[in-house]
Amino acid sequence: MVIFMKKRIDEASILRAIACLSVIWVHVTAIPVSSLQSHSIHMKIFSFLNRAAKFTTPAFIFISGLTLFYTYKDKRLNYTSFLMKRFKATLIPYFIWSIIYYFSFIYSGYEDFSWRYLIESLLTGSISYHLYFILTILQFYLLFGIFLYLFRNFKPNIILFILLFISLFTVKYIRFEYVDRFFGRYVFYFGFGCYTAIHLDNLGKKLWKYRHLITVGYLGISSYFAYQFYQYYALEKSINNFYIEFIWFCFCFFGIIFFYNVSHYVAQKEDSILNKSLQAISRASYYIYLSHPLVIFISEDLLDRMGILSITRRFALNVIIVYGTVVPLAILYTRLKYKIIQNHRKRKKDRPVYSK
Numbered sequence: 001m002v003i004f005m006k007k008r009i010d011e012a013s014i015l016r017a018i019a020c021l022s023v024i025w026v027h028v029t030a031i032p033v034s035s036l037q038s039h040s041i042h043m044k045i046f047s048f049l050n051r052a053a054k055f056t057t058p059a060f061i062f063i064s065g066l067t068l069f070y071t072y073k074d075k076r077l078n079y080t081s082f083l084m085k086r087f088k089a090t091l092i093p094y095f096i097w098s099i100i101y102y103f104s105f106i107y108s109g110y111e112d113f114s115w116r117y118l119i120e121s122l123l124t125g126s127i128s129y130h131l132y133f134i135l136t137i138l139q140f141y142l143l144f145g146i147f148l149y150l151f152r153n154f155k156p157n158i159i160l161f162i163l164l165f166i167s168l169f170t171v172k173y174i175r176f177e178y179v180d181r182f183f184g185r186y187v188f189y190f191g192f193g194c195y196t197a198i199h200l201d202n203l204g205k206k207l208w209k210y211r212h213l214i215t216v217g218y219l220g221i222s223s224y225f226a227y228q229f230y231q232y233y234a235l236e237k238s239i240n241n242f243y244i245e246f247i248w249f250c251f252c253f254f255g256i257i258f259f260y261n262v263s264h265y266v267a268q269k270e271d272s273i274l275n276k277s278l279q280a281i282s283r284a285s286y287y288i289y290l291s292h293p294l295v296i297f298i299s300e301d302l303l304d305r306m307g308i309l310s311i312t313r314r315f316a317l318n319v320i321i322v323y324g325t326v327v328p329l330a331i332l333y334t335r336l337k338y339k340i341i342q343n344h345r346k347r348k349k350d351r352p353v354y355s356k
Contacts (some may be wrong), residue, residue: 009070010267010279011204011260016063017281018259022053024292024326027130028318029053031300032311038234042312044226047234051226054248055255057133058189062256064137065193068144069151073197079145086141090286094134097290101128104294108301124178128293132181139183140190151194163191171245189252204264211261218258225251284330292326 029050036043102118105111105127121127125135140147150159170184179185196203207214225247232239269275281288299321303314 009067009200010270010275011263012063012067013282014263014266014275014278015059015256015259016285017278018263019056019059019063020281020285020288021323021327022059023056023130023289024322025053026050026056027293027296028315028322031296031318032315033233035311043234044230046315047230048223048226051229051251052222054225055252055259057136058186058252059256059259060133061137061140061186062189062193062196064140065147065190066197067193069148069194070197070200072144072148073152077145077148082144083141087138090134090138090141093286093290094131095122097294098122098127098131101131101294104297108297125181130289130293132178133289136181136183136186140186143183147190147194151191151198156195156198160188160191160195163188168246168249171249172242189256192253192256204260207257207261208264214254214258214261218254221247221251221254280331280334281327284327284334287330287333288326291330292322295322295326 029046032042032046033050036046098121102111102121106113111117118127125132166184167186167188170179170182170187174182174184176182183190228239228244228247231237232244266272266275266278296318299318300314302321303317308314308317
């Protein structure tokens with residue numbers, strides 16, 4: 001019997017690495033954005049640098065939809081096994097890193113210990129500003145069977161259009177404290193990932209065919225997104241909230257397809273250092289995501305102790321410190337973990353079996 005293995009989607013791995021590096025960039029550039037004078041040229045530059053990478057949460061959700069649907073589109077889904085595997089891989093590191101953040105804040109004097117606050121924060125993803133994403137992606141794991149059923153049994157174009165309507169409806173009308181982690185806000189992007197998995201080859205070729213137009217669109221809407229941000233954040237001008245959200249929504253879509261094209265280009269160069277480096281970053285991406293704000297926090301404290309006040313100098317040093325420690329250490333940890341698991345499996349396989 002011949003077993004046909006699904007090909008690996010290298011574009012998805014590379015896009016995951018790009019999104020992971022972009023998350024760090026967003027958080028590092030947010031520091032000067034919050035400190036610079038509103039009318040300065042530096043504020044305008046950093047607003048663009050920050051906003052141009054703000055597509056990351058929808059990108060991660062798109063990648064999840066793409067890889068999950070591609071894996072299970074022709075395969076039976078054992079819901080219990082699927083959820084157990086996903087929750088184990090996701091929640092254990094989430095709980096560990098939440099505790100690390102909580103006690104680091106207590107040690108630094110920003111928080112007092114409270115069981116109630118700890119439990120509430122764990123349930124809402126609120127201990128650190130980036131942990132909300134974990135609760136968001138868990139909702140899509142819980143709902144994946146529904147997505148699988150819909151895209152298998154109905155016309156994908158219609159399903160995607162309905163999901164687009166749900167996302168825009170959520171962005172415009174749904175308001176509550178934790179709406180930023182509500183799945184309805186991002187449901188189109190997960191669906192777009194499923195849709196891409198169905199039309200993987202054809203859609204990839206079409207996106208590449210229009211790469212120049214997509215590039216112009218991404219740069220154009222990034223510039224406008226940054227301009228809009230500068231207007232309401234720095235200059236404190238009043239702008240309709242839905243209009244802000246709608247521009248963000250369109251920007252994220254262009255950001256995903258632009259960097260998908262970039263990923264497609266890099267994926268063709270299998271033996272390049274860039275390809276291999278991004279693949280390694282992709283494998284370590286979850287640990288990079290979980291750990292990088294702690295290193296930013298430590299770096300900022302270190303720069304304070306050194307008496308470095310220049311905003312641009314602090315930014316440059318933060319970039320060097322954060323990228324230079326988080327990325328290689330996460331890659332090293334991932335490789336060591338893989339080797340330990342492989343050695344354990346080998347020893348278990350080679351263990352002699354004694355019969356009675």
